Amino acid sequence: MRLPRKYFPIIATCAVLLVVAVAGYLTPAExxxxxxxxxxxxxxxxxxxxxxxxxxxxxxxxxxxxxxxxxxxxxxxxxxxxxPLAFDEQYVKQHVASFPDKTYCIQCHHLEYAKLNFGHDEHVEYAGGDCQACHHGPDIEPEPQSCRSCHPEEKPESGDSMPDQMEAGHTRCASCHQDMFDHGLTSCKSCHVEADMTKWHGDFTGCAQCHDEHPEKELVxxxxxxxxxxxxxxxxxxxxxxxxxxxxxxxxxx
Ligand code: HEC
Ligand code: HEC
Ligand code: HEC
Ligand code: HEC
Ligand code: HEC
Ligand code: HEC
Ligand code: HEC
Ligand code: HEC
Ligand code: HEC
Ligand code: HEC
CATH class of the missing domain: 3.90.10.10 (Cytochrome C3)
Known part of the structure; x- marks a missing residue:
């Protein structure tokens, strides 16, 4: 018996599928x-x-x-x-070497608040020329100057009452801008400019700088x-x- 020509495409397709199936079965797949x-x-x-x-x-x-x-x-x-098994000192030292490249780092080290969006001259106006709305009096600050010249970058040892730069800034700004802190982490953008971390070349900030104490234990x-x-x-x-x-x-x- 001869099959009508119109069946040829179907037979050809079946044959191709069979070959593919057998090859697929025999080849070690991905x-x-x-x-x-x-x-x-x-x-x-x-x-x-x-x-x-x-x-x-x-x-x-x-x-x-x-x-x-x-x-x-x-x-x-x-x-x-x-x-890791634990977020201890060993983790901080070793984890950097477990990633092929920087694209992995920013999955966790996702933000850096390097820049402050703050108009000093406008603020002198807002404060009605009163420098001490932010700066200390002459007993501490003989002349108004950068907060950084006295307040340390890192959190000082516990027991030391000297606030770090973040605490010093936040406390002062909050005296007029408590509203800007009321929405937790989502409100940080009202003063800070986020850095694009994919092009970041500096060190990464510890999570506890922004999240509450030992956040990594819950965040990761x-x-x-x-x-x-x-x-x-x-x-x-x-x-x-x-x-x-x-x-x-x-x-x-x-
Ligand atoms: C049900 C969960 C699950 C699914 C689905 C799964 N994996 Fe995995 N895979 C794991 C776990 C768990 C490990 C062990 C990781 C470890 O040891 O830390 C692993 C390990 C691996 C590893 C070895 C990595 C290493 O060095 O430990 C590779 C490669 C991998 N998986 C690829 C895949 C691919 C590709 C797929 C999809 C085709 C897949 N996995 C689907 C859970 C899964
Ligand atoms: C995304 C879903 C999913 C994830 C994730 C997953 N499983 Fe399962 N697991 C299943 C399903 C579905 C079954 C099938 C149960 C059945 O057929 O009754 C199963 C069955 C099992 C069983 C019993 C049968 C077998 O295959 O041995 C064990 C043991 C098991 N899983 C261990 C694990 C472990 C360990 C992990 C984590 C590393 C894991 N599973 C992650 C979906 C998942
Ligand atoms: C679905 C599978 C599954 C079930 C169910 C399960 N575990 Fe696990 N458990 C795992 C895997 C996978 C690991 C991680 C292994 C590793 O770290 O390499 C683990 C790790 C552990 C560890 C090791 C901790 C360490 O530091 O080494 C303990 C303890 C443990 N499980 C206890 C329990 C207890 C208790 C239960 C029952 C309440 C339970 N597991 C149920 C899969 C399971
Ligand atoms: C899975 C999340 C995760 C990934 C991915 C990750 N890190 Fe981390 N990293 C952490 C955690 C958690 C800490 C501990 C921070 C703390 O104690 O507040 C940390 C700490 C650090 C520290 C010390 C910061 C400090 O001052 O405490 C550096 C530097 C660092 N990581 C660099 C990197 C680099 C570089 C990469 C990519 C190659 C990377 N990390 C990838 C989670 C991660
Ligand atoms: C609303 C708060 C605020 C008020 C009001 C204010 N300052 Fe400042 N001032 C700051 C902050 C914050 C800095 C630190 C900026 C920095 O270091 O980036 C600063 C820095 C300075 C600096 C150092 C600039 C530098 O680049 O080193 C001088 C000088 C200064 N202020 C003078 C004044 C004088 C004078 C007045 C009053 C006329 C005044 N400030 C009022 C907040 C204020
Ligand atoms: C010349 C050094 C010096 C400069 C500059 C300085 N501070 Fe201070 N600051 C201090 C000292 C000293 C204390 C007191 C610490 C203590 O109580 O032990 C202090 C305490 C504080 C406190 C906590 C006590 C309080 O007054 O509420 C805040 C907030 C503060 N500074 C904010 C700032 C800000 C904001 C700037 C910059 C606009 C600034 N400081 C600049 C030395 C300085
Ligand atoms: C004496 C009160 C006072 C203090 C202290 C103060 N601000 Fe302001 N700030 C104002 C006023 C008033 C405005 C303008 C009205 C408004 O937008 O709320 C303003 C506006 C702003 C704005 C909105 C943009 C702009 O310039 O109009 C930013 C951002 C800002 N302040 C940042 C800061 C930072 C950072 C600090 C702390 C270093 C700070 N402010 C401390 C009173 C203050
Ligand atoms: C009202 C304005 C304001 C808001 C809102 C604000 N900050 Fe700040 N932040 C400051 C000021 C002022 C400083 C001190 C900057 C300096 O000394 O250069 C600072 C410093 C910091 C620093 C230290 C940066 C450094 O260079 O050492 C971190 C980290 C930081 N802020 C995180 C946050 C986070 C997280 C939030 C949100 C929860 C937030 N800030 C909200 C004003 C603000
Ligand atoms: C410079 C400040 C800053 C640092 C440092 C930082 N974070 Fe965050 N993180 C934020 C802010 C702000 C948000 C909230 C973003 C939003 O809500 O849009 C956030 C959100 C998160 C979230 C999402 C939480 C949620 O509920 O969706 C995770 C997870 C997280 N951070 C983990 C980490 C880890 C892990 C580290 C340290 C390796 C870290 N962060 C360091 C500021 C920071
Ligand atoms: C490249 C880093 C990375 C690797 C590799 C990784 N994780 Fe995660 N994982 C994270 C980060 C960062 C978070 C927290 C932020 C989030 O929820 O995305 C997280 C969150 C989780 C969560 C809680 C949220 C969720 O998705 O349910 C579970 C569970 C989890 N990881 C399991 C695993 C398991 C199992 C593996 C291996 C098969 C794995 N992770 C591999 C980075 C990683």
Whole structure:
């Protein structure tokens, strides 16, 4: 029996698809480059994570877990390069070396308030010529001068009552501009110009300069919390996989 000509395109397409399918099956796919299983060896008891199965069989996109905005084509970094066991001195020293380039730094070191948007001459007017609305009297400041000549850049040792530049500035400005501080972090722009951190060449400011004390502990999770949060919140959301209080042993092998 001969097939009518009109079927040829369909047969040809099927043949091409078959070849592609066989080739796809035989060629080591990009998934070969991915870790298949990952063993987390930790004090809570080893955890075996079936990486490939999570992606392929449970149909979870890479971005659901690897949330970094890495440059195009770059491999994801280990979670621990951003979520350390602890934010201690060792972290501050070593973390800088765990990133391929500066585009990673600004994910955390996202702002610098280098420039102050402040019109001095206008303010002399606003204060009705009263220099002491901001400057000290002659007992402390013989002549009005830059606050920086006495107030240190860094927070002084505890016990020292001398305010640093930020506290000195903020306290004085707030005497007329409390409204500008009322909206927390979102109000900083009323006086400061944000630097474009992608072109930043200086040192980065510690988070505590702007956020409350030890903010990094809440702003960027530690390694264990990052895993527990990510693994378990997805399981809970889908009601699949271990997440309940007594499910520890379904992940941790003792
Ligand atoms: C969905 C899997 C999963 C479940 C459920 C789970 N864990 Fe974990 N746990 C992990 C992973 C992954 C790590 C991180 C391993 C690493 O840091 O390399 C971890 C780390 C830990 C650590 C190590 C802390 C350290 O500093 O080394 C402890 C302790 C721990 N888990 C306790 C628990 C307890 C208690 C429960 C139950 C309430 C629990 N885990 C449930 C996956 C899980
Ligand atoms: C269900 C969550 C999940 C999904 C989905 C997932 N990964 Fe992962 N991946 C992880 C975890 C967790 C690690 C271990 C990271 C570590 O050890 O710090 C990891 C490790 C890796 C590593 C090794 C990095 C290293 O040096 O530790 C690569 C590469 C990787 N994943 C690529 C991918 C790609 C590409 C996809 C999508 C095709 C993907 N992953 C999907 C969670 C996931
Ligand atoms: C390049 C740095 C970087 C890497 C690598 C990284 N993280 Fe994060 N992660 C962050 C930063 C910064 C935040 C806090 C800001 C935010 O929410 O985006 C965060 C927040 C989180 C949060 C809380 C918010 C959320 O998205 O649910 C979880 C959970 C988390 N990370 C888990 C992980 C896991 C698991 C991995 C590895 C698979 C990982 N992270 C790898 C930088 C990183
Ligand atoms: C995942 C978030 C994260 C990433 C990414 C990151 N850092 Fe940090 N960095 C921190 C935290 C948290 C501290 C501790 C700050 C504190 O104690 O207030 C810190 C501290 C620092 C400090 C010391 C600042 C001080 O005065 O306390 C420098 C310098 C620094 N980082 C440079 C870098 C550079 C350079 C990169 C990129 C190569 C980078 N960081 C990437 C979170 C990060
Ligand atoms: C609204 C607050 C305010 C008032 C009012 C004010 N100043 Fe200032 N002045 C400042 C601040 C803040 C600085 C520090 C600016 C800096 O260092 O960038 C400063 C700096 C100065 C400087 C040093 C400039 C330099 O570049 O070193 C002089 C001189 C000065 N003021 C004189 C005066 C005199 C004179 C008056 C009164 C006629 C006056 N100021 C009123 C806030 C004020
Ligand atoms: C010549 C040195 C000197 C200069 C210049 C100076 N200060 Fe001070 N400032 C001091 C000293 C000394 C104290 C007192 C510290 C103490 O109480 O132990 C102080 C305290 C303060 C305080 C806390 C006590 C108070 O008066 O409310 C503020 C706020 C302050 N300065 C703001 C400023 C501002 C704003 C400028 C610039 C416009 C400035 N200072 C310039 C030396 C200086
Ligand atoms: C004696 C009261 C007083 C003090 C102290 C004061 N300001 Fe002002 N400021 C004013 C007045 C009045 C205006 C104009 C009306 C308005 O916009 O609220 C103003 C306006 C501003 C503006 C809006 C833009 C402009 O110039 O009109 C900025 C930004 C500003 N001040 C910054 C500062 C900073 C920074 C400090 C502390 C170094 C400060 N001010 C201290 C009274 C004060
Ligand atoms: C009313 C004006 C005003 C507002 C609003 C304001 N600042 Fe400031 N800030 C100042 C002044 C004045 C200084 C002292 C600048 C100097 O000495 O050069 C300062 C200094 C700083 C510094 C130290 C900069 C340095 O060069 O050492 C930091 C960090 C800072 N502010 C953060 C913030 C944050 C975060 C917010 C929002 C919560 C904020 N500021 C809101 C006026 C303001
Ligand atoms: C110069 C001041 C400054 C420094 C330094 C700074 N931040 Fe922030 N941060 C801000 C401001 C302002 C916002 C709020 C932005 C907004 O609301 O538009 C913010 C917001 C955030 C947020 C988002 C919070 C949310 O609820 O969306 C995270 C996460 C964060 N910062 C982490 C960090 C970490 C980690 C560091 C240190 C590595 C750091 N920041 C250093 C000023 C700063
Ligand atoms: C984005 C969602 C998601 C994330 C993130 C995720 N899982 Fe799962 N996990 C699942 C789903 C869906 C299943 C399938 C459960 C089923 O089929 O009953 C599963 C099943 C499991 C199981 C039981 C079956 C198996 O595959 O071994 C374990 C153990 C497990 N996950 C561990 C982890 C660990 C450890 C992490 C964090 C490193 C993690 N999962 C992160 C979605 C997720």
């Amino acid at each position: 998934s070969q480059k991915l870790p298949v299983r990952i063993l987390f060896d930790n004090t809570g008891g080893k955890v075996v994570f079936t990486h490939l199965r999570h992606h392929r069989d449970y149909a979870i996109a890479c971005e659901a877990c690897h949330h970094e905005n890495a440059p195009q084509g770059a491999e994801p970094l280990p979670c621990g390069s951003c979520h 999770l530690t390694r264990t919390n990052a895993f527990h949060d990510q693994c378990m919140s997805c399981h809970e959301e889908r009601r699949q996989g271990p997440y309940k209080d007594d499910d520890c042993n379904k992940c941790h092998i003792r």
